[in-house]
Amino acid sequence: MDPTLDELVGAVDLFGGLSREELVGGFQDIGARMGDDVDIKVLNLRIDEAIEKYYLVEVADRGLLVAGPSALPELPEGGEDLPHLILVG
Structure with a gap:
């Protein structure tokens, strides 16, 4: 799984903000569900x-x-499951 920049933003935007670890973990989970390595x-x-x-x-x-201002957020394939996969802390 190799998300586009807009797919990265789509995942972040779904939650209003994510840590890097949460974002990476979410894509690992999506990849695992799709049988694709990340x-x-x-x-x-x-x-x-x-x-x-x-x-x-x-936001340091x-x-x-x-x-960010350059983004056109788009959910990645399988992204509709992200709310069930990422535990935001």
Whole structure:
């Protein structure tokens, strides 16, 4: 599973904000349900790219990622299950 930048934002936007760990965990769970492996290193690089290109914005004092001004949020395939997969803390 290799989510687009807009799919990363779609997952974050669904919750109003997620930590990096919650976002990665959500995509791991979606990948597992779809029988698709998620390369954590590649996913973290994609998250870094989303931040660099303002698809995601880091709220440093809260440890959250939120939708940025460049984003057109879109849920990834299987994303409708995210509310059941990610435990937001």
